[in-house]
Amino acid sequence: MQRRSGLLVAICLWISMNGSLALLEHEGESINKCIKKYGGLTPEIGERLERFKEWSEGYEEIPCFTQCYLTEMFNFYNNQTGFDKVGVVRAFGSPVYEACRSKLEPKWGSSPSSCQHAYEGFHCITNMESHPFTLIDGMSSLSPAAKDAMKDCLQEVHQDEWSSFAAFALNPVNEPIPCFTRCFVDKLRIFDERTRRWQLEVMKQELGVPAKGARIWGCHRQSGRDRCATYYKQFTCYALAV
Template sequence: MSRQMWPLLAFFLCIGVLESLALLDHETESIEKCIKNYGGLTSETAERLERFKEWSDGYEEIPCFTQCYLAEMFEFYDNRTGFDESGVVQLFGRPVYNACRQRLELGGGRSQSSCEHAYAGFHCITNLEGHPFMQIESMPNITESAKTAMKDCLQLVDRDEWSRFQAYPEYPVNEPIPCFTRCFISKLHLFDERTRRWQLPIMRRHLGVPVPGAHVSACHQRRGRNQCSSIYQQFTCYVMAV
């Protein structure tokens, strides 16, 4: 995920503490301009903007705010032509653009963007930013089968736990989502639980790890408090091996 967008996303998530944000150039002025017809930046409008991701898909609580804000601040949106595909892909990634394509593109005979179009497109983007499915789609060097297996395993987990998926790249000692790794490893047939043998050639084909020449001889010896934990510990060893 592109880090260039964090100031913008921080605005939508944390505008209630506006003074503490590292705002983009002229962002405060742009926000004020875009809500001046609705009383300016009051505690009420700040509370509404803080809930931006929770707004209904078809109802912008502060009418035309999104179109005004995007046109003021970013080059990936134009009031007339709408969203620029290359600009959106550069900032948010191809998977996010593809997932929101129907709302980002001008369709249905429309020749010009509108407040409704700007809101629908950007609301879709912000709700997908950080979504585990989008993170999976953005993973390099893994097959479509591996992506599907991971998504299928996430569907078995309570959605309240999905936010923990972002912790995996930090390789914590304890698995963020218990048994998730065992689930997708099993779907891909990368580990035989009867013989306790890893299928490393198949793993390399699906996941791109371990890298050729990596020192992995001790990885299969790692043990956790249960089978899920052991598979996670061993798999993490293969991923991190150099």
């Protein structure tokens, strides 16, 4: 199952290619089916599909479109029983399901699922799938204390910078969120300021790195333009060592 926070990207890309490109098999056909009762892909419907990117909290731009689309395309949603927990977890991960549980589970006695339920549930999934807190919760190598430290450090920077969090996974030369690494390392007491040495056993316990037997000689000698950059370079060296 492909992860589907790209639903609206797929729709808009499909529109821009005049229906000639569907990112998943039968996607164009499914979109056509779901908008057929509204007159098909007219310029007005195209504009309304574009506005889906805004994910309004209060209303669905094209009523029942999300329920129809999910039913046509994926096996984690059924318009009678609603969202399937196993299917959602398989497609998006347990942290996303847990974050959206209140939106995904139907209200007591409200079966079958409704158009509003489908829209609100998938709205939550697309918002939470790339949320940094969700990404952190999905990191199995981190201890609970490490996850809390990272979340606390994100609270200390402007939320505009949160979108850069996923870039850490690419191990870029420059730290995506300046001083973030130093922040959580200090909170976890992984670096000894007095000796200028990393507490490797604590690092392994809290963050799961470096790997056992990894060649880490020289990591502590790396330096950057300032203390935050130095923390990031050295920590990245330990994390990537094999």
